[in-house]
Amino acid sequence: MELRLYDTLTKEKRVFTPIDPSNVRMYVCGPTVYDFAHIGNARPVIVFDVLFRLLRHLYGADHVTYVRNITDVDDKINDRAARDFPGLPLNEAIRKVTEKTAAQFQADVAALGCLPPTHQPRATEFVLPRADGRTDMVTLIKQLIARGHAYEAGGEVLFDVQSMPDYGALSGRRLEEQKAGARVAVDAHKRNPADFVLWKLSSEHEPGWDSPWGRGRPGWHIECSAMSAAYLGGPDGKDVFDIHGGGLDLIFPHHENEIAQSRCAHGTPAMANTWMHNGFLQVEGEKMSKSLGNFFTINELLQTKKFGSNQWHGYVLRLAMLMTHYRQPIDWTVDRLVEARKLLKEWIDIAYGAEPESDDPPKEIIDPLLDDLNTPGMITVLHALHREAVRLNVEAARKLNSALRFLGIWNGEKTSEIYSFGYExxxxxxxxxxxxxxxxxxxxxxxxxxxxxxxxxxxxxxxxxxxxxxxxxxxxxxxx
Ligand SMILES: [Zn+2]
Known part of the structure; x- marks a missing residue:
């Protein structure tokens, strides 16, 4: 059976054929490090970790390159730095905020059973031309200007959306509609209201880098175009890679604009061959928001009892996330976590006593994943293996053991280690x-x-x- 993935751009499930099977390349938009990651942020991290594991299984662990960036330049970071460290010079305060938040993110997603990506570039290291020659933002913006896709106006460098005939293809938004929907008070310096910022000037109180357009900082979208090209540029310089992923909320404008920049800078027909997006996450049937009091960070779920008066082990959170197909909306409820905890306990109780079948996951588990990462289908198989295993089918118990490890929802611990919930x-x-x-x-x-x-x-x-x-x-x- 072949791997089939749903592509947001063509709106169809297609057989996945890597450009270079000896180096399958995937990019996923990572966190903006100004605050703890919330449980909605955990969804793409877990979903694409499962895909990473599957690709490693199919093509070999050394033949997959997974890049997930860290956005460490953003106005939200500046605000947080000024608020939390008012006495410090801004750059120092920013470094404190981003280092602490990035470290917290790594700890949180490790607790969720996620493997570290191959590369985790930080945006600030890719603003200016680099000693190692990897793609940087300033060079990319220069290319866009040289090719007639960007212009300087009003202290900004802007992408000229009208220079790209099929701008809007990913989100299905046509430029005329955007014009009609635009607010009346449009920035007068823009040729088109949909033109977006590649570079903007910084005041002396904002972080900035010296560039041909003055001391300033990059827009958000250009970061991902630069960092994906930096690590996933094609073997023959084609700069098209295999998979680009992220949450549904990133389709417009972020991914639309990444595509515009990358294609126009490199002169390619595509940025990535497959665009994958995970669905939204709600909490107890409502949109998660701080004002509703249903806003939960990964860390709060792991370490406090704010959700359902329980601390939840990372494996439980991971399984709960995988109980819904990644493209469907997910309702994050206490009941769901209780159910995941119960299932995991039953499975581990049986799997613990069995030797893993081998380092390879059983075929029964791989098959549903080949169908656009059908994790609910995979859970059905885990149920079946468990049913067999409790009837003393040793083979099934061993398969269950291998499957749980492969999926990252268990790593061989005793049940009591997981169900005493570590911390408190x-x-x-x-x-x-x-x-x-x-x-x-x-x-x-x-x-x-x-x-x-x-x-x-x-x-x-x-x-x-x-x-x-x-x-x-x-x-x-x-x-x-
Ligand atoms: Zn991105």
């Missing part, structure tokens, strides 16, 4: 046990029973016994 819960069990021992000592059996029930609700089973000196001791374990 273990301590909480110990505290409750101590309280119960005290209650029993003062013969408050009502209270000691209440604590036992509370622990039972957490999945903790108690065993009362006596130690060598005949003193009562209680041990505990996670119910299996």
């Amino acid at each position: 819960v273990k301590t909480e069990v110990e505290l409750l046990l101590a309280a119960r021992t005290e209650a029993r000592a003062r013969k408050d059996f009502k209270e000691s029973d209440r604590i036992r029930d509370e622990l039972a609700a957490m999945g903790v089973v108690l065993k009362d016994g006596k130690d060598a000196d005949g003193k009562p001791v209680t041990t505990w374990e996670i119910a299996r």
Whole structure:
């Protein structure tokens, strides 16, 4: 069976044929590092990690290049730096914000079972021409001006959308419609209201780089055109790569503009051959927003009890995400996480005792993934393997073991390590046990029973016994 992927540009599911099977190339837009990543940001990271794993399996781990950028220049970052470090010079404050946030992002997505991409370029390192000759933003903008696709006006360098006849093909927005919908107060220096910024001048209070157009900073879209070309430029200089991914919200204007820049700078018919977009994420049926109080960062789900009074292990969050096909909208609910936790526990209980079948994942698991990353179909197969495995089918248990590892929803840990939820819960069990021992000592059996029930609700089973000196001791374990 061949890999088939849905392409947003042509709106069809097509057989995936890499340009160069010895180097399959994928780019996914990464985080803007000014704040903790929220659970909606986690979706593309997990989805494209599964695709990365699948491509590595199909073409060999050394034959896939996955680039996910880090946007570390952005006005939101400047605002945050000024707010959080008012006493520091701006550049230093910005570095503090971006370094801390980027490190947090890496820790969060590692907890979600994601492999590190091959390259994680930071935008600020690709603004000016580089010693290693990799593509940079200033050179790319110069090329666009030289080819008649960009112009300087009003302290900005702008992309001239009318210079590209099929601008708008990805999002299906035609220029005439955009004109009609544009606000009345259009920037007067633009030739067309849809023209977008490639470079803008910086005030002395803003970060900037010296360029042919004065001290300024790049627009957001040009970053991805530069960093994708820097690492994914074709073997014969063609600058078309295989897969470009991101969330649905990036189709317009971000990806539309990336395509315009890259194609016009390189003179190619495409930027990437397949455009993949994951669907939106809602929380308990509503759009996630800070004002609604349903806004959750990955870190909050991992480390606090803000969502459903629970800490959630990264594997549980990952499985919960994969229960819905990546192109469908996902409703992020406590019920969903409870369900994922229950399933994962059942599967790991069986898989733990079995040796992995081999380093390779079982074919049954790969097949649904070949059909445009059909993760719900893959979960159906996991159910079937589990059903067989509990009937003492050793082969099925071994396959389950291999499959869970391949999917990144388990890495061989004991169930208790996952279900004691690392950070705090273990301590909480110990505290409750101590309280119960005290209650029993003062013969408050009502209270000691209440604590036992509370622990039972957490999945903790108690065993009362006596130690060598005949003193009562209680041990505990996670119910299996
Ligand atoms: Zn991008």
